Amino acid sequence: MKLLIDTADSQKTIIGLDKKRFTFDTKEHKSQQLLSLIDKVIKENKTSLKKISQIEVNKGPGSFTGLRVGVSVANALGWTLKVPINGKKPGELVKPKYE
Numbered sequence: 001m002k003l004l005i006d007t008a009d010s011q012k013t014i015i016g017l018d019k020k021r022f023t024f025d026t027k028e029h030k031s032q033q034l035l036s037l038i039d040k041v042i043k044e045n046k047t048s049l050k051k052i053s054q055i056e057v058n059k060g061p062g063s064f065t066g067l068r069v070g071v072s073v074a075n076a077l078g079w080t081l082k083v084p085i086n087g088k089k090p091g092e093l094v095k096p097k098y099e
Contacts, residue, residue: 001051003077007034007070008062015041016056031069038073052077055085060097067096 004016013026015037022041026033042049057074060067075093078085085094 007066010063061099
């Protein structure tokens with residue numbers, strides 16, 4: 001299963017599981033909400049982190065803070081779950097693109 005994380009927009013966060021997309025209003029406190037939103041989406045779809053085989057994160061351009069948060073969480077989850085992020089080898093870090 002692929003986990004999608006898109007925090008590039010300063011007004012919203014998009015979490016995806018395979019082809020499903022879930023959009024959340026995250027104008028404030030995005031950095032404090034992302035992990036709980038991922039957890040919520042996983043639980044509501046009756047799955048688990050163990051089933052994630054890859055992660056796709058929007059690395060930019062976009063909101064500085066949003067990109068930093070999304071990429072950091074993706075890197076942490078990828079490392080912990082030992083899965084590739086944006087097609088890189090497990091353990092390789094993805095860097096945000098600020099423009």
